[in-house]
Amino acid sequence: MTEPRVNILLVDDEPANLLALEAILEGLGQNLIRANSGTEALRQVLDNDFAVILLDIQMPGLSGIETAAAIRERERSRHIPIIFLTGMDKTQETMFQGYSAGAVDYLVKPLQTDVLMAKVGVFIELAQARQRLHLEIEERTKTAVEISMLNQALADKNRELELRSAELQDTIQELERYSYSISHDMRAPLRAMKGYSDVLLEEAVGNLSEEHRGYLERISSASMRLDRLIEDVLSYSLLSRSKFKLKAVDADALIREIIDQYPGFQQPQVDIRIEGKLPVVWANEATLTQCISNLLGNAIKFVPKGTTPRIRLRADPQDKEATIWIEDNGIGIAPNDRERIFGIFVKVHAVDSYAGTGIGLSIVRRAAEKMGGQVGVESVLGEGSRFWIKLKTP
Amino acid sequence: MKTILVVEDTEDDVFFLKRALKSASIPNPVQVVEDGQKALDYLSGTGLYANRTQYPIPFLVLLDLKLPYVMGLDVLKWIRSQREFDPMIVAVLTSSQQDHDLTETTRLGGNFYFVKPPTPEKLREMVKRLTTQTGRLLM
Numbered sequence: 001m002t003e004p005r006v007n008i009l010l011v012d013d014e015p016a017n018l019l020a021l022e023a024i025l026e027g028l029g030q031n032l033i034r035a036n037s038g039t040e041a042l043r044q045v046l047d048n049d050f051a052v053i054l055l056d057i058q059m060p061g062l063s064g065i066e067t068a069a070a071i072r073e074r075e076r077s078r079h080i081p082i083i084f085l086t087g088m089d090k091t092q093e094t095m096f097q098g099y100s101a102g103a104v105d106y107l108v109k110p111l112q113t114d115v116l117m118a119k120v121g122v123f124i125e126l127a128q129a130r131q132r133l134h135l136e137i138e139e140r141t142k143t144a145v146e147i148s149m150l151n152q153a154l155a156d157k158n159r160e161l162e163l164r165s166a167e168l169q170d171t172i173q174e175l176e177r178y179s180y181s182i183s184h185d186m187r188a189p190l191r192a193m194k195g196y197s198d199v200l201l202e203e204a205v206g207n208l209s210e211e212h213r214g215y216l217e218r219i220s221s222a223s224m225r226l227d228r229l230i231e232d233v234l235s236y237s238l239l240s241r242s243k244f245k246l247k248a249v250d251a252d253a254l255i256r257e258i259i260d261q262y263p264g265f266q267q268p269q270v271d272i273r274i275e276g277k278l279p280v281v282w283a284n285e286a287t288l289t290q291c292i293s294n295l296l297g298n299a300i301k302f303v304p305k306g307t308t309p310r311i312r313l314r315a316d317p318q319d320k321e322a323t324i325w326i327e328d329n330g331i332g333i334a335p336n337d338r339e340r341i342f343g344i345f346v347k348v349h350a351v352d353s354y355a356g357t358g359i360g361l362s363i364v365r366r367a368a369e370k371m372g373g374q375v376g377v378e379s380v381l382g383e384g385s386r387f388w389i390k391l392k393t394p
Numbered sequence: 395m396k397t398i399l400v401v402e403d404t405e406d407d408v409f410f411l412k413r414a415l416k417s418a419s420i421p422n423p424v425q426v427v428e429d430g431q432k433a434l435d436y437l438s439g440t441g442l443y444a445n446r447t448q449y450p451i452p453f454l455v456l457l458d459l460k461l462p463y464v465m466g467l468d469v470l471k472w473i474r475s476q477r478e479f480d481p482m483i484v485a486v487l488t489s490s491q492q493d494h495d496l497t498e499t500t501r502l503g504g505n506f507y508f509v510k511p512p513t514p515e516k517l518r519e520m521v522k523r524l525t526t527q528t529g530r531l532l533m
């Protein structure tokens with residue numbers, strides 16, 4: 001880094017002396033500024049900062065001592081070192097006056113070139129060091145201010161984000177409550193549609209043509225379909241909102257009970273078997289029941305026409321977790337669909353071939369995740385699927 | 395014959411409930427009120443329902459949970475706070491198995507619940523269960 005040039009003030013009423021000073025100091029490569037009187041020196045000090053002032057004592061008008069005293073009085077110039085230049089006739093008294101007026105040194109004329117240059121050089125270095133320090137402080141202050149501004153901006157942004165996030169949370173909760181309530185209320189008119197069509201089917205059958213009877217059956221089954229859809233949406237939304245504690249659940253007992261309780265899961269329509277013993281897992285009973293029922297229901301539903309569903313359950317315990325496999329002899333799932341089927345409202349079959357709401361597997365996934373677990377599937381198209389659910393174990 | 399009180403604001407649901415009661419061969423007289431406040435008035439025999447001959451105290455209340463003015467659970471809570479109604483059976487009707495109020499129903503002293511629509515089978519099941527539960531013949 002090149003040193004900045006500093007100012008040196010030369011004050012003498014004799015132009016010859018000024019010229020001599022300039023000639024000596026030129027080699028230092030700094031800015032030399034001349035003043036031919038005390039008054040002129042004061043004016044210069046007003047406008048500029050100086051590394052050092054060389055001040056002749058004997059001047060008409062404002063003397064060197066008086067000039068020095070005036071420079072000392074001003075706050076801004078108080079620190080500028082002053083070297084007095086004096087003739088041979090200096091007395092103890094003038095020296096004392098000079099020092100009390102703020103002189104740092106005396107040089108006696110005629111001036112010795114090397115002494116003058118050495119002394120002035122010290123003050124130049126001092127001024128340069130001070131300037132460097134000043135610049136550095138300025139730089140650091142600027143950086144600190146910038147950092148603090150950035151921090152402030154960051155804090156503002158953060159607060160804004162927190163606020164936005166809280167607002168979003170509120171909106172989501174409100175929407176969920178709203179959708180729950182709407183779904184709930186939609187069931188009443190639906191019950192009426194289904195109920196009255198069933199009444200007509202029971203009581204007015206004699207007065208109806210085969211065709212009209214068919215229409216009524218369609219109304220009835222359509223309302224049932226919508227009802228199931230609403231029930232599934234409610235399950236899903238409830239699952240998203242609910243918080244539950246996990247406890248150790250005996251998956252073996254739970255799944256056997258599910259199979260026992262639901263006629264659709266029993267012989268001879270279905271061949272479900274548990275191989276070995278299923279482990280105890282961390283779960284919520286109702287939620288795990290929902291998962292397993294959905295997976296079993298799917299395994300039974302998605303078989304080729306005329307095939308008896310054959311389902312095998314077994315567990316694969318690992319360290320601190322266990323995977324429960326549910327293997328079926330169904331139609332299988334194409335590779336592209338294996339991840340997609342867990343999304344909400346995703347159906348990969350034509351409406352007529354396999355009825356469903358497209359929510360079942362999203363409920364299973366959401367439920368498994370809520371219990372700290374995972375679900376997935378392996379499959380060979382046309383040969384069956386192996387769904388798995390992985391849960392933590394005590 | 396002992397009276398059944400139906401607390402239900404949806405006309406259609408009242409219709410289906412009455413029909414199902416008939417199909418299930420439950421012959422008891424049925425009184426209907428359309429909101430929670432009227433249920434409280436009926437049970438306490440005030441206002442319109444002061445005449446106990448015309449509006450006898452029911453042995454069974456079929457209570458919808460979603461009601462105008464006073465909610466079903468509050469009606470249930472009130473019934474359970476009245477000593478004289480201790481033997482009264484309260485069955486709750488709900489439109490969803492997942493109704494979060496269902497757990498409250500048991501806690502507050504509901505005897506039974508079923509998910510709408512009411513069918514003769516569900517009502518027969520209810521009668522059977524309540525008979526074993528209370529140890530007395532219901533109808």
